[in-house]
Amino acid sequence: MMVLTKCMEIFIHLCILLNYAQEINNITIESQLPKCLPPPFSVLIKFVHNHISIDEIRQEVKGKYFSQYSCNELIGTKTHRTRHVRIDFTERNDYNTILKNGQISFCSQLYTVSEFLEAPKLLVCSKCNSPGHMKKQCRSKYDRCRRCGDDRIIGDHVECSIKCHHCSGEHLSTDYKCPILADYRFQLVKELKRHHKRLPEDVQLFIPAQCRDRNGRPHVITNYQKNEQKSRATYNSTFNMNTHS
Structure with missing residues:
Protein backbone atom coordinates (compact mmCIF):
# COMPACT_ATOMS: atom_id res chain seq x y z
CA MET A 1 0.00 0.00 0.00
CA MET A 2 1.37 3.40 -1.00
CA VAL A 3 0.26 6.65 0.62
CA LEU A 4 0.65 10.01 -1.14
CA THR A 5 0.25 13.39 0.54
CA LYS A 6 0.91 17.04 -0.31
CA CYS A 7 0.91 18.07 3.36
CA MET A 8 4.38 18.32 4.93
CA GLU A 9 3.07 17.72 8.46
CA ILE A 10 1.28 14.51 7.46
CA PHE A 11 4.40 13.30 5.61
CA ILE A 12 6.54 13.80 8.73
CA HIS A 13 3.86 12.15 10.87
CA LEU A 14 3.99 9.06 8.63
CA CYS A 15 7.78 8.90 8.95
CA ILE A 16 7.51 8.03 12.67
CA LEU A 17 7.12 4.30 13.34
CA LEU A 18 5.14 4.85 16.54
CA ASN A 19 2.33 6.35 14.45
CA TYR A 20 1.71 3.04 12.66
CA ALA A 21 -0.51 0.21 13.76
CA GLN A 22 1.34 -3.08 14.17
CA GLU A 23 -1.29 -4.94 12.15
CA ILE A 24 -4.56 -4.47 10.26
CA ASN A 25 -7.06 -7.36 9.98
CA ASN A 26 -4.41 -9.76 11.30
CA ILE A 27 -1.96 -8.60 8.60
CA THR A 28 1.38 -7.42 9.97
CA ILE A 29 2.32 -3.89 8.89
CA GLU A 30 5.92 -3.41 7.77
CA SER A 31 6.54 0.22 6.85
CA GLN A 32 9.15 1.35 4.31
CA LEU A 33 10.37 4.73 5.52
CA PRO A 34 12.34 7.25 3.43
CA LYS A 35 16.06 7.62 4.11
CA CYS A 36 15.82 11.40 4.47
CA LEU A 37 13.19 14.01 5.29
CA PRO A 38 12.41 17.10 3.18
CA PRO A 39 15.05 19.90 3.34
CA PRO A 40 12.92 22.15 5.63
CA PHE A 41 13.60 19.59 8.39
CA SER A 42 17.33 19.13 7.66
CA VAL A 43 20.49 20.84 8.85
CA LEU A 44 24.03 20.72 7.47
CA ILE A 45 27.25 20.41 9.45
CA LYS A 46 30.31 21.10 7.32
CA PHE A 47 33.91 19.89 7.58
CA VAL A 48 33.39 17.24 10.26
CA HIS A 49 36.68 15.44 10.85
CA ASN A 50 36.88 11.90 9.50
CA HIS A 51 38.20 10.46 12.78
CA ILE A 52 34.73 11.09 14.28
CA SER A 53 32.56 8.18 13.13
CA ILE A 54 29.01 8.68 11.92
CA ASP A 55 27.79 6.48 14.81
CA GLU A 56 29.46 8.80 17.33
CA ILE A 57 27.76 11.79 15.68
CA ARG A 58 24.35 10.06 15.78
CA GLN A 59 24.80 9.25 19.46
CA GLU A 60 25.87 12.81 20.34
CA VAL A 61 22.96 14.41 18.45
CA LYS A 62 20.42 11.90 19.80
CA GLY A 63 21.46 12.78 23.34
CA LYS A 64 20.67 16.45 22.74
CA TYR A 65 17.81 16.25 20.22
CA PHE A 66 15.47 13.30 20.73
CA SER A 67 13.65 13.74 17.38
CA GLN A 68 16.72 12.99 15.24
CA TYR A 69 15.43 11.00 12.26
CA SER A 70 18.61 10.36 10.28
CA CYS A 71 22.26 11.33 10.28
CA ASN A 72 24.33 10.63 7.16
CA GLU A 73 27.42 11.78 5.32
CA LEU A 74 26.77 13.76 2.16
CA ILE A 75 27.97 11.84 -0.87
CA GLY A 76 30.79 13.60 -2.70
CA THR A 77 31.89 15.81 0.21
CA LYS A 78 34.51 13.54 1.76
CA THR A 79 38.18 14.56 1.54
CA HIS A 80 41.24 13.04 3.20
CA ARG A 81 40.48 15.11 6.34
CA THR A 82 36.79 16.07 6.56
CA ARG A 83 33.28 15.58 5.13
CA HIS A 84 29.81 17.17 5.45
CA VAL A 85 27.01 15.61 7.51
CA ARG A 86 23.25 16.02 7.05
CA ILE A 87 20.90 15.59 10.04
CA ASP A 88 17.10 15.38 9.83
CA PHE A 89 14.57 16.01 12.61
CA THR A 90 10.90 15.08 12.92
CA GLU A 91 10.16 17.84 15.44
CA ARG A 92 10.18 21.46 14.30
CA ASN A 93 11.26 22.61 17.79
CA ASP A 94 14.50 20.59 17.64
CA TYR A 95 15.19 21.85 14.11
CA ASN A 96 14.68 25.49 15.16
CA THR A 97 16.70 25.07 18.36
CA ILE A 98 19.80 23.61 16.71
CA LEU A 99 19.71 26.31 14.03
CA LYS A 100 19.27 29.03 16.64
CA ASN A 101 22.23 27.68 18.62
CA GLY A 102 24.26 27.66 15.41
CA GLN A 103 26.81 25.21 16.80
CA ILE A 104 27.13 21.65 18.04
CA SER A 105 30.03 19.68 19.49
CA PHE A 106 31.25 16.17 18.71
CA CYS A 107 34.09 14.62 20.71
CA SER A 108 35.21 18.03 22.09
CA GLN A 109 35.15 19.53 18.56
CA LEU A 110 32.81 22.49 17.89
CA TYR A 111 31.12 22.69 14.48
CA THR A 112 28.87 25.26 12.82
CA VAL A 113 25.28 24.27 12.01
CA SER A 114 23.43 25.74 9.01
CA GLU A 115 20.18 24.95 7.23
CA PHE A 116 20.36 22.34 4.49
CA LEU A 117 19.37 23.78 1.12
CA GLU A 118 18.58 21.38 -1.70
CA THR A 222 14.73 32.43 -3.44
CA ASN A 223 11.78 34.70 -4.12
CA TYR A 224 13.21 37.85 -2.54
CA GLN A 225 10.16 39.95 -3.37
CA LYS A 226 7.64 37.63 -1.67
CA ASN A 227 9.91 37.19 1.36
CA GLU A 228 10.31 40.97 1.68
CA GLN A 229 6.55 41.44 1.45
CA LYS A 230 6.01 38.75 4.07
CA SER A 231 8.60 40.32 6.42
CA ARG A 232 7.09 43.78 5.89
CA ALA A 233 3.60 42.48 6.65
CA THR A 234 4.84 40.77 9.82
CA TYR A 235 6.61 43.97 10.90
CA ASN A 236 3.52 46.13 10.26
CA SER A 237 1.30 43.69 12.14
CA THR A 238 3.66 43.69 15.15
CA PHE A 239 4.00 47.48 15.03
CA ASN A 240 0.22 47.99 14.94
CA MET A 241 -0.29 45.61 17.88
CA ASN A 242 2.31 47.47 19.97
CA THR A 243 0.81 50.83 19.01
CA HIS A 244 -2.74 49.88 20.02
CA SER A 245 -1.58 48.29 23.24
Whole structure:
Protein backbone atom coordinates (compact mmCIF):
# COMPACT_ATOMS: atom_id res chain seq x y z
CA MET A 1 0.00 0.00 0.00
CA MET A 2 1.37 3.40 -1.00
CA VAL A 3 0.26 6.65 0.62
CA LEU A 4 0.65 10.01 -1.14
CA THR A 5 0.25 13.39 0.54
CA LYS A 6 0.91 17.04 -0.31
CA CYS A 7 0.91 18.07 3.36
CA MET A 8 4.38 18.32 4.93
CA GLU A 9 3.07 17.72 8.46
CA ILE A 10 1.28 14.51 7.46
CA PHE A 11 4.40 13.30 5.61
CA ILE A 12 6.54 13.80 8.73
CA HIS A 13 3.86 12.15 10.87
CA LEU A 14 3.99 9.06 8.63
CA CYS A 15 7.78 8.90 8.95
CA ILE A 16 7.51 8.03 12.67
CA LEU A 17 7.12 4.30 13.34
CA LEU A 18 5.14 4.85 16.54
CA ASN A 19 2.33 6.35 14.45
CA TYR A 20 1.71 3.04 12.66
CA ALA A 21 -0.51 0.21 13.76
CA GLN A 22 1.34 -3.08 14.17
CA GLU A 23 -1.29 -4.94 12.15
CA ILE A 24 -4.56 -4.47 10.26
CA ASN A 25 -7.06 -7.36 9.98
CA ASN A 26 -4.41 -9.76 11.30
CA ILE A 27 -1.96 -8.60 8.60
CA THR A 28 1.38 -7.42 9.97
CA ILE A 29 2.32 -3.89 8.89
CA GLU A 30 5.92 -3.41 7.77
CA SER A 31 6.54 0.22 6.85
CA GLN A 32 9.15 1.35 4.31
CA LEU A 33 10.37 4.73 5.52
CA PRO A 34 12.34 7.25 3.43
CA LYS A 35 16.06 7.62 4.11
CA CYS A 36 15.82 11.40 4.47
CA LEU A 37 13.19 14.01 5.29
CA PRO A 38 12.41 17.10 3.18
CA PRO A 39 15.05 19.90 3.34
CA PRO A 40 12.92 22.15 5.63
CA PHE A 41 13.60 19.59 8.39
CA SER A 42 17.33 19.13 7.66
CA VAL A 43 20.49 20.84 8.85
CA LEU A 44 24.03 20.72 7.47
CA ILE A 45 27.25 20.41 9.45
CA LYS A 46 30.31 21.10 7.32
CA PHE A 47 33.91 19.89 7.58
CA VAL A 48 33.39 17.24 10.26
CA HIS A 49 36.68 15.44 10.85
CA ASN A 50 36.88 11.90 9.50
CA HIS A 51 38.20 10.46 12.78
CA ILE A 52 34.73 11.09 14.28
CA SER A 53 32.56 8.18 13.13
CA ILE A 54 29.01 8.68 11.92
CA ASP A 55 27.79 6.48 14.81
CA GLU A 56 29.46 8.80 17.33
CA ILE A 57 27.76 11.79 15.68
CA ARG A 58 24.35 10.06 15.78
CA GLN A 59 24.80 9.25 19.46
CA GLU A 60 25.87 12.81 20.34
CA VAL A 61 22.96 14.41 18.45
CA LYS A 62 20.42 11.90 19.80
CA GLY A 63 21.46 12.78 23.34
CA LYS A 64 20.67 16.45 22.74
CA TYR A 65 17.81 16.25 20.22
CA PHE A 66 15.47 13.30 20.73
CA SER A 67 13.65 13.74 17.38
CA GLN A 68 16.72 12.99 15.24
CA TYR A 69 15.43 11.00 12.26
CA SER A 70 18.61 10.36 10.28
CA CYS A 71 22.26 11.33 10.28
CA ASN A 72 24.33 10.63 7.16
CA GLU A 73 27.42 11.78 5.32
CA LEU A 74 26.77 13.76 2.16
CA ILE A 75 27.97 11.84 -0.87
CA GLY A 76 30.79 13.60 -2.70
CA THR A 77 31.89 15.81 0.21
CA LYS A 78 34.51 13.54 1.76
CA THR A 79 38.18 14.56 1.54
CA HIS A 80 41.24 13.04 3.20
CA ARG A 81 40.48 15.11 6.34
CA THR A 82 36.79 16.07 6.56
CA ARG A 83 33.28 15.58 5.13
CA HIS A 84 29.81 17.17 5.45
CA VAL A 85 27.01 15.61 7.51
CA ARG A 86 23.25 16.02 7.05
CA ILE A 87 20.90 15.59 10.04
CA ASP A 88 17.10 15.38 9.83
CA PHE A 89 14.57 16.01 12.61
CA THR A 90 10.90 15.08 12.92
CA GLU A 91 10.16 17.84 15.44
CA ARG A 92 10.18 21.46 14.30
CA ASN A 93 11.26 22.61 17.79
CA ASP A 94 14.50 20.59 17.64
CA TYR A 95 15.19 21.85 14.11
CA ASN A 96 14.68 25.49 15.16
CA THR A 97 16.70 25.07 18.36
CA ILE A 98 19.80 23.61 16.71
CA LEU A 99 19.71 26.31 14.03
CA LYS A 100 19.27 29.03 16.64
CA ASN A 101 22.23 27.68 18.62
CA GLY A 102 24.26 27.66 15.41
CA GLN A 103 26.81 25.21 16.80
CA ILE A 104 27.13 21.65 18.04
CA SER A 105 30.03 19.68 19.49
CA PHE A 106 31.25 16.17 18.71
CA CYS A 107 34.09 14.62 20.71
CA SER A 108 35.21 18.03 22.09
CA GLN A 109 35.15 19.53 18.56
CA LEU A 110 32.81 22.49 17.89
CA TYR A 111 31.12 22.69 14.48
CA THR A 112 28.87 25.26 12.82
CA VAL A 113 25.28 24.27 12.01
CA SER A 114 23.43 25.74 9.01
CA GLU A 115 20.18 24.95 7.23
CA PHE A 116 20.36 22.34 4.49
CA LEU A 117 19.37 23.78 1.12
CA GLU A 118 18.58 21.38 -1.70
CA ALA A 119 20.25 21.98 -5.05
CA PRO A 120 18.02 22.16 -8.16
CA LYS A 121 17.37 18.65 -9.42
CA LEU A 122 17.18 17.59 -13.04
CA LEU A 123 14.19 15.90 -14.58
CA VAL A 124 15.85 12.89 -16.23
CA CYS A 125 13.85 10.52 -18.43
CA SER A 126 13.80 6.95 -17.10
CA LYS A 127 13.62 5.63 -20.67
CA CYS A 128 16.42 7.41 -22.55
CA ASN A 129 18.31 8.96 -19.59
CA SER A 130 18.17 12.43 -21.14
CA PRO A 131 17.22 15.57 -19.17
CA GLY A 132 14.16 17.77 -19.68
CA HIS A 133 11.30 15.32 -20.13
CA MET A 134 9.57 12.27 -18.65
CA LYS A 135 9.08 8.77 -20.00
CA LYS A 136 5.57 9.63 -21.26
CA GLN A 137 6.99 12.31 -23.58
CA CYS A 138 10.05 10.30 -24.63
CA ARG A 139 10.52 9.59 -28.34
CA SER A 140 13.23 6.98 -27.92
CA LYS A 141 12.48 3.65 -29.63
CA TYR A 142 13.69 1.58 -26.68
CA ASP A 143 14.66 1.77 -23.00
CA ARG A 144 18.35 2.59 -22.80
CA CYS A 145 20.59 1.15 -20.10
CA ARG A 146 22.11 3.98 -18.05
CA ARG A 147 25.37 2.00 -17.82
CA CYS A 148 26.09 1.16 -21.46
CA GLY A 149 23.29 2.87 -23.42
CA ASP A 150 22.09 -0.29 -25.18
CA ASP A 151 18.57 -1.72 -25.16
CA ARG A 152 17.72 -2.97 -21.67
CA ILE A 153 15.70 -5.88 -23.03
CA ILE A 154 18.67 -7.27 -24.98
CA GLY A 155 21.50 -8.79 -22.98
CA ASP A 156 22.57 -8.64 -19.35
CA HIS A 157 22.78 -5.09 -17.95
CA VAL A 158 23.95 -5.90 -14.43
CA GLU A 159 27.64 -6.22 -15.24
CA CYS A 160 27.75 -4.38 -18.57
CA SER A 161 30.56 -1.90 -19.19
CA ILE A 162 29.94 1.65 -18.03
CA LYS A 163 30.08 4.15 -20.88
CA CYS A 164 27.90 7.27 -20.97
CA HIS A 165 25.90 7.40 -24.21
CA HIS A 166 25.74 11.21 -23.93
CA CYS A 167 29.47 11.95 -23.94
CA SER A 168 31.19 8.50 -24.07
CA GLY A 169 32.71 9.13 -20.62
CA GLU A 170 33.36 6.39 -18.04
CA HIS A 171 30.32 7.14 -15.87
CA LEU A 172 26.57 6.48 -15.78
CA SER A 173 24.55 8.49 -18.28
CA THR A 174 22.54 9.92 -15.35
CA ASP A 175 25.60 11.07 -13.41
CA TYR A 176 25.88 14.83 -12.84
CA LYS A 177 29.58 14.67 -13.75
CA CYS A 178 28.48 14.18 -17.39
CA PRO A 179 29.23 17.47 -19.22
CA ILE A 180 25.89 17.25 -21.08
CA LEU A 181 23.91 17.04 -17.84
CA ALA A 182 26.20 19.59 -16.16
CA ASP A 183 25.57 22.12 -18.94
CA TYR A 184 21.81 21.46 -18.82
CA ARG A 185 21.87 22.01 -15.06
CA PHE A 186 23.84 25.23 -15.50
CA GLN A 187 21.24 26.54 -17.94
CA LEU A 188 18.45 25.49 -15.56
CA VAL A 189 20.00 27.40 -12.65
CA LYS A 190 20.49 30.39 -14.95
CA GLU A 191 16.76 30.38 -15.79
CA LEU A 192 15.80 30.00 -12.12
CA LYS A 193 17.91 33.05 -11.29
CA ARG A 194 16.20 35.08 -13.99
CA HIS A 195 12.69 34.05 -12.91
CA HIS A 196 13.14 33.76 -9.14
CA LYS A 197 9.91 35.72 -8.59
CA ARG A 198 7.94 32.66 -9.71
CA LEU A 199 9.22 30.55 -6.82
CA PRO A 200 6.98 30.00 -3.77
CA GLU A 201 7.99 32.07 -0.76
CA ASP A 202 9.01 29.01 1.30
CA VAL A 203 11.37 27.59 -1.35
CA GLN A 204 15.13 28.15 -1.19
CA LEU A 205 17.48 26.41 -3.61
CA PHE A 206 21.22 25.98 -3.12
CA ILE A 207 23.34 27.03 -6.10
CA PRO A 208 26.17 24.54 -6.79
CA ALA A 209 29.62 26.16 -6.88
CA GLN A 210 30.06 25.43 -10.61
CA CYS A 211 26.82 27.31 -11.36
CA ARG A 212 27.59 30.50 -9.42
CA ASP A 213 28.86 33.83 -10.67
CA ARG A 214 32.56 34.63 -10.56
CA ASN A 215 32.35 36.21 -7.11
CA GLY A 216 30.60 33.11 -5.78
CA ARG A 217 27.55 35.04 -4.56
CA PRO A 218 24.73 34.62 -4.01
CA HIS A 219 24.64 30.91 -3.19
CA VAL A 220 20.86 30.72 -2.75
CA ILE A 221 17.91 31.20 -5.12
CA THR A 222 14.73 32.43 -3.44
CA ASN A 223 11.78 34.70 -4.12
CA TYR A 224 13.21 37.85 -2.54
CA GLN A 225 10.16 39.95 -3.37
CA LYS A 226 7.64 37.63 -1.67
CA ASN A 227 9.91 37.19 1.36
CA GLU A 228 10.31 40.97 1.68
CA GLN A 229 6.55 41.44 1.45
CA LYS A 230 6.01 38.75 4.07
CA SER A 231 8.60 40.32 6.42
CA ARG A 232 7.09 43.78 5.89
CA ALA A 233 3.60 42.48 6.65
CA THR A 234 4.84 40.77 9.82
CA TYR A 235 6.61 43.97 10.90
CA ASN A 236 3.52 46.13 10.26
CA SER A 237 1.30 43.69 12.14
CA THR A 238 3.66 43.69 15.15
CA PHE A 239 4.00 47.48 15.03
CA ASN A 240 0.22 47.99 14.94
CA MET A 241 -0.29 45.61 17.88
CA ASN A 242 2.31 47.47 19.97
CA THR A 243 0.81 50.83 19.01
CA HIS A 244 -2.74 49.88 20.02
CA SER A 245 -1.58 48.29 23.24
